[in-house]
Amino acid sequence: MSDVTDVLKEYSKDIIKTIEENLAVIEPEELQESSIYLTRAGGKMLRPSLALISSQAVGGNKEDALNTAAAIELIHTFSLIHDDIMDDDDMRRGMPAVHKVWDNSLAILAGDTLFSKAFEMIISSKDNNAEPKRVADALAVVADACVKICEGQASDIGFEGDFDVSQEAYSNMIYKKTGALIAAATKAGAIMGGADDEQVHALYEYGRMIGTAFQIQDDYLDVAAEAEDLGRPLGSDIAKGKMTLMVVKALAEADESDRARLVEILEDENSSQDDVDEAIDLFNKYGSIEYAHNVALENINGAKEVLEILPDSEAKQQLIDIADFVLERKS
Amino acid sequence: MSDVTDVLKEYSKDIIKTIEENLAVIEPEELQESSIYLTRAGGKMLRPSLALISSQAVGGNKEDALNTAAAIELIHTFSLIHDDIMDDDDMRRGMPAVHKVWDNSLAILAGDTLFSKAFEMIISSKDNNAEPKRVADALAVVADACVKICEGQASDIGFEGDFDVSQEAYSNMIYKKTGALIAAATKAGAIMGGADDEQVHALYEYGRMIGTAFQIQDDYLDVAAEAEDLGRPLGSDIAKGKMTLMVVKALAEADESDRARLVEILEDENSSQDDVDEAIDLFNKYGSIEYAHNVALENINGAKEVLEILPDSEAKQQLIDIADFVLERKS
Numbered sequence: 001m002s003d004v005t006d007v008l009k010e011y012s013k014d015i016i017k018t019i020e021e022n023l024a025v026i027e028p029e030e031l032q033e034s035s036i037y038l039t040r041a042g043g044k045m046l047r048p049s050l051a052l053i054s055s056q057a058v059g060g061n062k063e064d065a066l067n068t069a070a071a072i073e074l075i076h077t078f079s080l081i082h083d084d085i086m087d088d089d090d091m092r093r094g095m096p097a098v099h100k101v102w103d104n105s106l107a108i109l110a111g112d113t114l115f116s117k118a119f120e121m122i123i124s125s126k127d128n129n130a131e132p133k134r135v136a137d138a139l140a141v142v143a144d145a146c147v148k149i150c151e152g153q154a155s156d157i158g159f160e161g162d163f164d165v166s167q168e169a170y171s172n173m174i175y176k177k178t179g180a181l182i183a184a185a186t187k188a189g190a191i192m193g194g195a196d197d198e199q200v201h202a203l204y205e206y207g208r209m210i211g212t213a214f215q216i217q218d219d220y221l222d223v224a225a226e227a228e229d230l231g232r233p234l235g236s237d238i239a240k241g242k243m244t245l246m247v248v249k250a251l252a253e254a255d256e257s258d259r260a261r262l263v264e265i266l267e268d269e270n271s272s273q274d275d276v277d278e279a280i281d282l283f284n285k286y287g288s289i290e291y292a293h294n295v296a297l298e299n300i301n302g303a304k305e306v307l308e309i310l311p312d313s314e315a316k317q318q319l320i321d322i323a324d325f326v327l328e329r330k331s
Numbered sequence: 332m333s334d335v336t337d338v339l340k341e342y343s344k345d346i347i348k349t350i351e352e353n354l355a356v357i358e359p360e361e362l363q364e365s366s367i368y369l370t371r372a373g374g375k376m377l378r379p380s381l382a383l384i385s386s387q388a389v390g391g392n393k394e395d396a397l398n399t400a401a402a403i404e405l406i407h408t409f410s411l412i413h414d415d416i417m418d419d420d421d422m423r424r425g426m427p428a429v430h431k432v433w434d435n436s437l438a439i440l441a442g443d444t445l446f447s448k449a450f451e452m453i454i455s456s457k458d459n460n461a462e463p464k465r466v467a468d469a470l471a472v473v474a475d476a477c478v479k480i481c482e483g484q485a486s487d488i489g490f491e492g493d494f495d496v497s498q499e500a501y502s503n504m505i506y507k508k509t510g511a512l513i514a515a516a517t518k519a520g521a522i523m524g525g526a527d528d529e530q531v532h533a534l535y536e537y538g539r540m541i542g543t544a545f546q547i548q549d550d551y552l553d554v555a556a557e558a559e560d561l562g563r564p565l566g567s568d569i570a571k572g573k574m575t576l577m578v579v580k581a582l583a584e585a586d587e588s589d590r591a592r593l594v595e596i597l598e599d600e601n602s603s604q605d606d607v608d609e610a611i612d613l614f615n616k617y618g619s620i621e622y623a624h625n626v627a628l629e630n631i632n633g634a635k636e637v638l639e640i641l642p643d644s645e646a647k648q649q650l651i652d653i654a655d656f657v658l659e660r661k662s
Contacts, residue, residue, distance in 0.1 A: 026478070026482065027482055027486075028482070028485055028486050028489050030485065030489060031481065031482060031485040082439050082440075082443060085435075085436075085439060086435075086436040086439060086440070104416075104417075104435075105416075105417040105488060106485065106488070108413050108416060108417060108439060109413075109417070109481050109484055109485050109488075111443075112413060112442075112446070112477070112480075112481045113478060113481040113482070113485075115443070115446060115477075116474055116477035116478040116480075116481060117474075117478060119450050119470065119474040119477070120471065120474040120475060120477075120478060123467055123470050123471045123474055124471070126467050126471075132463040132464050132467050133463050135467055136454055136457050136463050136466055136467055139450065139454050139470065140451065140454045140455070140457075143447055143448075143450040143451040143454055144451060146443070146446075146447035146450070146451075147357070147444060147447040147448060147451060149443075149447075150362065150440050150443045150444040150447060151357065151358055151359070151362060151444070153440055154359055154361065154362040154437065154440050154444075155358075155359050157436055157437070157440075158359050158361060
């Protein structure tokens with residue numbers, strides 16, 4: 001597990017260097033600072049690392065996918081900046097959010113700039129002798145993921161306070177909001193590495209499934225982790241009324257009075273820890289925590305299975321380790 | 332002049348159809364509606380028409396550049412939506428702005444969606460048998476313009492209340508904010524139409540110069556038009572304290588007391604029409620209105636000159652007519 005952290009840290013170096021180089025030319029200075037701020041705040045760099053590893057897993061090299069990988073991280077960062085404005089979240093990566101350090105206007109622009117730069121960077125791969133067709137294909141994959149991110153965020157906002165969301169609609173939302181960009185990272189990485197169609201498809205499926213598992217596991221840890229590992233009380237998502245797979249499942253399974261009570265706790269903006277614990281008990285009563293864990297586990301197993309068509313390599317092993325890491329992490 | 336309006340109207344049909352087709356798949360419905368709203372509100376479609384005409388002016392056909400043209404209109408629309416949030420402008424194209432009909436969150440997302448779709452549309456040209464190299468080149472041009480739009484808007488915000496902005500810094504800002512996308516439209520259109528390097532360069536310069544003239548003329552009309560043509564009192568930009576080439580020039584040329592008075596009027600949020608008229612008199616005293624008109628005229632003449640390398644054609648004549656139209660319009 002610490003191996004995975006080390007692997008990501010190692011890949012991060014090239015990615016951060018590429019991002020810094022590409023953003024250094026932005027002016028005015030305030031726009032440059034606000035655009036680069038969250039990268040410097042330090043992220044896991046999971047998505048871009050997956051792109052670099054996917055390129056190598058199909059026999060390409062890291063350099064082939066470097067611009068595309070860094071671009072995908074910029075798109076992730078862009079979506080964080082804009083989401084934080086929409087949700088009026090104060091903190092991100094342990095630092096004040098971009099719209100808090102500057103203001104909404106500069107945060108909107110910083111996001112837009114990162115988005116623009118991302119496409120500029122992918123397309124500039126053609127200047128490093130990348131095949132134009134690969135570049136165009138990778139770009140199509142990333143643009144498609146961007147549309148999905150927007151759609152996912154819009155659905156997420158639309159679901160607020162709607163306790164009749166079906167599991168299918170919910171799953172589609174988290175696929176778009178989280179899974180699509182992770183899947184784009186592995187697919188675009190594979191394309192830049194010269195993968196054949198079967199490999200491209202496998203790496204897309206791998207990314208989609210670990211992305212789904214990643215989101216479910218995040219929500220799962222909020223109610224099932226050790227509070228000390230999490231660094232905060234259990235159930236903070238419940239206190240905030242956040243929709244999760246566990247909520248959707250529990251609401252679908254619960255009898256009328258339990259359902260009403262759960263909705264009441266989720267809607268209450270001042271839920272006590274006792275209320276939150278009662279909600280967790282209801283999750284357990286209707287097996288929704290175990291259910292979420294099983295869905296995450298199925299996705300991780302599926303992700304590892306689709307990798308079987310790839311030749312053995314260090315990169316393939318890293319992809320397997322990352323899949324396991326998604327479920328093994330404790331916070 | 333009405334010819335130009337008719338020409339734009341004719342091109343608009345294909346462009347609107349392409350945009351409608353591409354946005355029809357967006358979900359949820361609220362995101363689709365907010366994304367398509369400003370296109371339906373009706374714009375001049377100057378930028379996408381220029382892309383289609385540029386393609387034909389180098390011997391290509393309209394269809395080669397259609398996706399790119401429509402994408403450029405989406406990028407223009409995206410920047411209007413986000414700018415209106417930043418400036419908290421209530422109205423756009425005679426309708427309530429997107430963030431007024433919906434809210435800031437959905438307006439941010441609608442802009443982001445249009446941006447994503449724009450890149451998806453350009454790249455999808457490759458599915459219509461467009462040469463991958465042309466598609467990649469056109470995409471690079473558009474991505475570069477997007478970075479410049481963000482930089483220009485950030486500079487514009489940064490210039491607010493700064494009356495020491497140099498003419499060079501001001502010109503660079505309006506080039507980025509307005510000229511860059513118009514230049515991208517003509518350049519990308521030329522690329523998709525199969526232009527050689529010299530033609531691509533000429534059409535970029537043409538777009539850059541008419542874009543610059545367009546912005547200056549907009550500001551010029553605000554103080555030099557007939558109020559009845561304009562449909563509003565003269566000098567509304569002055570009342571709002573907007574930075575224009577005329578302001579920058581007058582501030583640079585004025586003696587100390589005139590300069591102080593001009594700054595006072597610009598800073599006053601409650602300027603009377605008498606104050607505004609006094610500012611216009613100061614513009615005239617220091618020749619800044621005539622100066623702005625001359626700069627616009629030089630740009631239009633320059634734009635027509637660079638077209639000389641193109642073979643004669645109906646499209647070339649349309650480009651010349653559009654250049655003249657920029658200065659001939661009365662509002």
